[in-house]
Amino acid sequence: MASETFATEYLSIEALIRAEAGQACRSVHVECARETSLRARQAVAEIQGARRGAYFLEDDGGFDRDTTRSYLRFFARLAGRDGTAVGDALAHFGLEGCTRSLVAKLAPEQRALLAFARMSLFEPELCFCERPLLDLSAPSRALVLAWIAERHEAGTVFVTVGQPLREALLLPGRAFWEEEGRLFAADVEEADVEEDDGFSDEVRVCKIAAKAGDATLLLDPRDIDFIESANRVNYASVRGELYPTSLTMDELEAELGRFGFFRCHRSYIVNVQKVARVERYTRNTFNLVLSDAVHTSLPLSKGRAEAMRDRYGWK
Amino acid sequence: MQANLRKLGALIAKDAADLAKNPTMILCVLMPVGFAVFYRFFIGDMGLAGSLRGDGGLGASPQVTSVVQYIVLSMSLCLSIGMGASVSLIYGLAEEKEKHTLRTLMLANVSAEQLMLAKGFVAFVLTIATELVCFAVSGAPWSLAGWYLLLGSVGAVPVILVSLVVGLASRDQMTAGLYSVPVLLLTMAPIFGSFSEGIRAVVCFAPTGGADELLRLIVSGSLTPAAAVAPLAVTTVWMVAAVVAFKLLYRRLLRDN
Numbered sequence: 377m378a379s380e381t382f383a384t385e386y387l388s389i390e391a392l393i394r395a396e397a398g399q400a401c402r403s404v405h406v407e408c409a410r411e412t413s414l415r416a417r418q419a420v421a422e423i424q425g426a427r428r429g430a431y432f433l434e435d436d437g438g439f440d441r442d443t444t445r446s447y448l449r450f451f452a453r454l455a456g457r458d459g460t461a462v463g464d465a466l467a468h469f470g471l472e473g474c475t476r477s478l479v480a481k482l483a484p485e486q487r488a489l490l491a492f493a494r495m496s497l498f499e500p501e502l503c504f505c506e507r508p509l510l511d512l513s514a515p516s517r518a519l520v521l522a523w524i525a526e527r528h529e530a531g532t533v534f535v536t537v538g539q540p541l542r543e544a545l546l547l548p549g550r551a552f553w554e555e556e557g558r559l560f561a562a563d564v565e566e567a568d569v570e571e572d573d574g575f576s577d578e579v580r581v582c583k584i585a586a587k588a589g590d591a592t593l594l595l596d597p598r599d600i601d602f603i604e605s606a607n608r609v610n611y612a613s614v615r616g617e618l619y620p621t622s623l624t625m626d627e628l629e630a631e632l633g634r635f636g637f638f639r640c641h642r643s644y645i646v647n648v649q650k651v652a653r654v655e656r657y658t659r660n661t662f663n664l665v666l667s668d669a670v671h672t673s674l675p676l677s678k679g680r681a682e683a684m685r686d687r688y689g690w691k
Numbered sequence: 692m693q694a695n696l697r698k699l700g701a702l703i704a705k706d707a708a709d710l711a712k713n714p715t716m717i718l719c720v721l722m723p724v725g726f727a728v729f730y731r732f733f734i735g736d737m738g739l740a741g742s743l744r745g746d747g748g749l750g751a752s753p754q755v756t757s758v759v760q761y762i763v764l765s766m767s768l769c770l771s772i773g774m775g776a777s778v779s780l781i782y783g784l785a786e787e788k789e790k791h792t793l794r795t796l797m798l799a800n801v802s803a804e805q806l807m808l809a810k811g812f813v814a815f816v817l818t819i820a821t822e823l824v825c826f827a828v829s830g831a832p833w834s835l836a837g838w839y840l841l842l843g844s845v846g847a848v849p850v851i852l853v854s855l856v857v858g859l860a861s862r863d864q865m866t867a868g869l870y871s872v873p874v875l876l877l878t879m880a881p882i883f884g885s886f887s888e889g890i891r892a893v894v895c896f897a898p899t900g901g902a903d904e905l906l907r908l909i910v911s912g913s914l915t916p917a918a919a920v921a922p923l924a925v926t927t928v929w930m931v932a933a934v935v936a937f938k939l940l941y942r943r944l945l946r947d948n
Contacts, residue, residue, distance in 0.1 A: 428800065429798065429800065430798075430799070431795075431798040431799075433791070433795075436791055436794075437790040437791050437792070438786075438787060438791060438792030439790075439792060439795075441712040441713065450701060450704075453697065453698075453700075453701035453704075454697075454698050454701050454702075454796075454800070455800075456694065456697060494799075498799065498800070
């Protein structure tokens with residue numbers, strides 16, 4: 377059996393989309409600038425061919441005089457679906473409470489859910505999304521991720537663009553990040569995690585040095601929600617703010633391990649005390665939802681999910 | 692084929708429902724109707740109501756009768772086309788472009804042709820409906836209704852095609868406000884033809900000029916094949932020019948959306 381090839385670098389977004397979403401029919405999620413997002417949309421339109429497409433664009437608007445239900449009925453008719461499909465979409469995306477609300481009066485989060493409900497009516501084979509999780513709270517994010525996972529399992533190819541990389545890593549498929557026009561794979565699959573519990577009785581002072589303008593902050597590990605590595609810089613997230621730190625991910629993992637931090641992904645170290653729940657959308661897609669103010673979702677690699685369960689004795 | 696018709700039906704139903712909910716569109720219908728009512732009472736106050744009805748009234752001559760009927764029907768026809776086929780279409784399309792509604796539809800597997808056909812059809816029906824209501828309230832004799840509606844339909848087609856192009860060329864509603872003015876003025880120009888022969892000699896070349904001139908000939912009872920050649924030629928030229936402009940531009944303008 378021929379093995380699949382997984383390129384780790386592409387010279388342009390067009391080449392990436394042609395190879396991954398076009399030829400290999402793999403979902404790709406790209407952390408990139410706005411200009412690259414626009415090119416990505418054009419590239420997706422070029423490879424769409426006869427495939428049923430669905431698009432979620434950040435600046436989608438209009439239909440202000442429609443109600444949620446009439447909006448979905450209209451698109452259901454375009455898609456050749458009946459009223460049952462509209463009811464299912466309303467139920468799946470938690471929009472049953474606002475069926476008579478005017479689209480113009482919906483909150484951004486509801487509008488995003490409505491757009492996903494609209495896309496779901498078309499049962500797309502190729503789906504392009506700009507920042508799909510941008511306006512979503514944790515419960516809505518779970519609804520959207522569940523739909524994406526379900527469609528992914530059914531063979532839909534997703535191409536998503538936007539920032540941050542964290543959102544790209546939450547979605548099923550391959551994640552890439554952009555630097556100076558080139559796209560690099562953010563590896564999701566990794567070798568098994570070395571078992572090093574990092575616990576000891578030794579009392580040591582531990583502060584994480586991070587920059588905030590000209591000042592150097594010394595962060596208490598208990599205040600840190602997670603560590604994120606993006607574009608070759610590591611950031612400590614404290615109460616929703618990201619502070620760059622000069623320590624490497626390995627150094628941070630070693631330092632923070634004894635304070636209850638866990639390397640949940642190559643690019644993430646999470647404060648396990650802040651994890652509210654673990655979500656699983658497909659066989660290989662796990663997310664950690666934190667109990668911070670915005671209920672941040674972090675990716676949990678398949679290999680590390682097992683290690684995490686073992687370390688903390690979760691069943 | 693069935694999918695095409697289903698999508699077209701959905702688009703037409705959506706555009707028609709939008710008309711009823713959009714204050715701008717309601718105004719587009721109410722304005723010509725309001726003017727028709729105003730003309731009726733204005734002419735009544737001048738003691739010419741009988742001439743307008745075509746029953747003579749205060750011994751008005753046939754010439755006065757035809758002039759009165761032509762003035763009222765010309766205004767109703769041109770204003771109905773100007774507001775129903777032009778302004779409503781340009782503003783509606785500009786709003787949809789501004790809010791990216793057209794893009795959403797085209798990315799939802801709707802073709803440019805289906806979009807344009809639905810919009811054009813709804814604008815055409817709106818124009819005919821407006822013309823009919825205007826006629827009903829104007830007080831003109833119903834014997835003229837058939838010709839009036841036929842000429843109203845013929846005159847509306849080039850204006851609808853031009854308005855589709857202008858609407859697609861408008862970036863937003865602000866631009867639509869600017870672009871719709873010349874189209875509206877050109878469409879309404881034949882109304883001023885009754886002011887003098889000199890003005891009529893110019894405005895008869897407007898997009899609605901041919902239909903308006905034919906209406907004048909019918910109302911005055913002087914329609915002959917020879918007299919109809921020039922206005923028919925004007926209407927045909929506008930029709931062909933509008934079709935060519937539309938065919939050349941609509942795809943590119945929709946792609947820029």
